[in-house]
Amino acid sequence: MTSLAPAPVLVDVGPLRLEDVVSVARDGAPVLLGEEALAALSRAREVVDRLASATTPAYGISTGFGALATRHIPAALRTQLQRSLVRSHAAGSGPEVEREVVRALMLLRLSTLATGHTGVRVATARLLADLLNHGITPVVHEYGSLGCSGDLAPLAHCALALMGEGTVRDASGVLVPAGEALAAAGLTPVELVEKEGLALINGTDGMLGMLAMAIADLRRLLRTADVAAAMSVEAQLGTDRVFAPELQAIRPHPGQALSAANLTRLLAGSGVVASHRGPDCNRVQDAYSLRCAPQVHGAARDTVEHAALVAGRELASAVDNPVVLTDGDGRVESNGNFHGAPVGYVLDFLAIVAADVASMSERRTDRFLDRSRSHGLPPFLAHDPGVDSGLMIAQYTQAAVVSELKRLAVPASVDSIPSSAMQEDHVSMGWSAARKLRHAVDGLTRVVAIEVMTAARALDLRAPLAASPATAAVVRLLRDGGVEGPGPDRHLAPEIEAAVSLVGSGAVLTAVHDVIGELA
Numbered sequence: 001m002t003s004l005a006p007a008p009v010l011v012d013v014g015p016l017r018l019e020d021v022v023s024v025a026r027d028g029a030p031v032l033l034g035e036e037a038l039a040a041l042s043r044a045r046e047v048v049d050r051l052a053s054a055t056t057p058a059y060g061i062s063t064g065f066g067a068l069a070t071r072h073i074p075a076a077l078r079t080q081l082q083r084s085l086v087r088s089h090a091a092g093s094g095p096e097v098e099r100e101v102v103r104a105l106m107l108l109r110l111s112t113l114a115t116g117h118t119g120v121r122v123a124t125a126r127l128l129a130d131l132l133n134h135g136i137t138p139v140v141h142e143y144g145s146l147g148c149s150g151d152l153a154p155l156a157h158c159a160l161a162l163m164g165e166g167t168v169r170d171a172s173g174v175l176v177p178a179g180e181a182l183a184a185a186g187l188t189p190v191e192l193v194e195k196e197g198l199a200l201i202n203g204t205d206g207m208l209g210m211l212a213m214a215i216a217d218l219r220r221l222l223r224t225a226d227v228a229a230a231m232s233v234e235a236q237l238g239t240d241r242v243f244a245p246e247l248q249a250i251r252p253h254p255g256q257a258l259s260a261a262n263l264t265r266l267l268a269g270s271g272v273v274a275s276h277r278g279p280d281c282n283r284v285q286d287a288y289s290l291r292c293a294p295q296v297h298g299a300a301r302d303t304v305e306h307a308a309l310v311a312g313r314e315l316a317s318a319v320d321n322p323v324v325l326t327d328g329d330g331r332v333e334s335n336g337n338f339h340g341a342p343v344g345y346v347l348d349f350l351a352i353v354a355a356d357v358a359s360m361s362e363r364r365t366d367r368f369l370d371r372s373r374s375h376g377l378p379p380f381l382a383h384d385p386g387v388d389s390g391l392m393i394a395q396y397t398q399a400a401v402v403s404e405l406k407r408l409a410v411p412a413s414v415d416s417i418p419s420s421a422m423q424e425d426h427v428s429m430g431w432s433a434a435r436k437l438r439h440a441v442d443g444l445t446r447v448v449a450i451e452v453m454t455a456a457r458a459l460d461l462r463a464p465l466a467a468s469p470a471t472a473a474v475v476r477l478l479r480d481g482g483v484e485g486p487g488p489d490r491h492l493a494p495e496i497e498a499a500v501s502l503v504g505s506g507a508v509l510t511a512v513h514d515v516i517g518e519l520a
Contacts, residue, residue, distance in 0.1 A: 231458075
């Protein structure tokens with residue numbers, strides 16, 4: 001069965017949605033420039049052309065940039081100025097960043113161009129859209145952005161490709177010179193004119209694109225963390241009474257209520273939970289990692305939604321300096337909207353979220369492996385303890401990732417390093433915050449996957465007690481997906497990677513959905 005091609009994303013004067021960014025970046029959705037955007041581009045360009053022909057200098061049009069803004073540039077040198085700006089700013093270094101990140105930042109730059117506040121020509125905006133639609137992805141490097149003025153170096157590498165210079169990957173992923181890739185696609189490079197070079201490189205698009213994708217990933221992972229927690233509560237003979245809605249109502253954080261409701265639904269119909277629910281049960285309180293899962297997962301959810309609110313505002317922004325204002329006769333004004341602080345802060349908040357949710361997940365996993373705390377399970381869930389080590393070292397791997405996540409949670413946005421001869425004397429480091437968040441999201445995926453794998457083995461060991469319909473579906477998914485059940489020791493790394501894939505792809509949530517419907 002072939003999957004349907006993603007629907008085109010309309011780029012117009014209004015904001016994109018988070019889902020649009022993910023669709024273009026990850027799924028290769030094509031883009032279309034809207035009619036209103038084309039009209040707005042033309043209006044703004046008329047303003048720039050008028051100012052370019054005036055005798056009074058206008059920043060970004062007939063002057064140098066940054067600390068060199070005091071120099072007036074004669075008309076004959078302005079095309080060279082644009083080329084020089086892009087070439088000099090395409091100064092990234094280090095490994096290539098991921099294709100999806102580059103596509104996201106290209107899309108978001110196109111969205112800002114489409115607002116009609118940057119002054120680029122229609123042809124330039126169309127070429128940027130054409131690169132996305134032909135799968136041509138400029139090579140962008142890990143290092144080079146201070147997050148102010150926006151993501152200059154990463155965006156400059158993309159602008160360089162519009163000029164037919166630099167290196168790109170074609171639709172098949174092969175590294176080729178940009179000029180060759182454009183020619184093969186039937187595209188003609190642009191010769192940048194006044195204002196265009198600056199407009200193509202001055203924005204928060206890289207950090208915003210990574211934020212959009214992290215929000216999508218964390219929304220999925222936090223629901224999956226609820227699944228993992230439910231499996232752990234169940235297999236460790238914990239109680240579901242603490243998740244009752246009346247208890248959540250007296251501390252009305254919305255994320256907490258949603259997480260607790262998920263846990264209640266996931267544990268419904270569990271023979272394991274029912275086995276110790278009667279009057280003979282002497283379990284008064286579960287450990288915090290079990291009992292407080294909704295409080296931690298809920299706080300994480302609320303933080304993600306705050307980040308989504310900030311991302312939505314940024315998606316509705318036209319980030320450039322200077323900007324074209326078409327009110328009255330039209331004018332160009334310098335501003336500070338390129339500063340990445342709003343985006344950088346929430347990127348750092350989300351790295352804290354990833355570290356804390358992973359930390360709690362690791363604590364639940366560890367309880368399974370300690371016979372003094374696992375309520376009758378064999379040490380390390382091993383087949384023959386002493387001969388077999390069971391899942392001992394899987395927890396070591398989890399612990400190593402959690403320690404790394406704690407380091408990644410140190411905020412980048414509290415740092416600043418001056419540049420451009422002290423003109424840019426306070427920077428956001430938002431790009432750095434975004435890069436470490438990507439690592440944090442990957443780490444959280446791995447930690448949750450190991451908890452799911454461990455809890456599934458423990459549930460098998462509770463037989464003949466029956467798991468809940470929802471958690472049993474996850475156990476079946478793992479068994480069918482290459483993660484074997486209890487037994488003598490075997491090579492664990494492939495099973496861990498299989499579990500990571502099932503968590504990261506959303507397959508775990510799909511298995512649950514097929515039994516009890518969508519989780520909140």
